[in-house]
Amino acid sequence: MLVEFVNCLPDEPAFLRFSGKWQRVSPLKWESDHKSFLWSQGLVRAIWEGKKKGIEGLQVKLGLGIQPEAYFAEEGDVVPAPPISVDWDRGQLFLTPRNLEDLIWLVLLQQSRRLGICASKGNDCPTPYFLKYRPQQEFCSDACALPRQREFKRRWWAEHGKEWQRMRQGKRRGINRRRERETKEAE
Secondary structure: OHHHHHHOOOOHHHHHHHHHHHHHHOOOOOOOOHHHHHHHHHHHHHHHOOOOOOOHHHHHHHHHOOOOHHHOOOOOOOOOOOOEEEEOOOOEEEEOOOOHHHHHHHHHHHOHHHEEEOOOOOOOOOOOEEEOOOOOOOOOOHHHHHHHHHHHHHHHHHHHHHHHHHHHHHHHHHHHHHHHHHHHHHO
């Protein structure tokens, strides 16, 4: 859901498809309008791209309403309660998302170490923002990695191809000679 949110196109039909899809799957809804969606998406993308270094935690707190926006609120504004519930018997705090936007902020926090930007971002990559399966992963998919793999193979063959073919032919000759000797000995 997070990857779909951050890669969603900025037009209103894409926003409606995204919010409609997740409202059918989850009881949570996107409570704000398209403009708010774009603002949140821009903020999440900025965090994803590392443009908010050092204040990512503050941004998540603001997004979830944990950091009160009283600094920005005017007199008479209603500041919503944060999505925290307390279980006294267990001695635990729970983060309970109030809406789809809260859920996105929570998932962003949970996946913060896996955020990746595809190395093919400018080359028509369909999902430039992705979650890494490996720490050194550079591409969102095999399809995006393919051009770089082809270039690597081209360079390798140009530098090492003839030597590799020579060695490979030498090994094959040795195998063929051994088979010939074994065949003659068996007769």
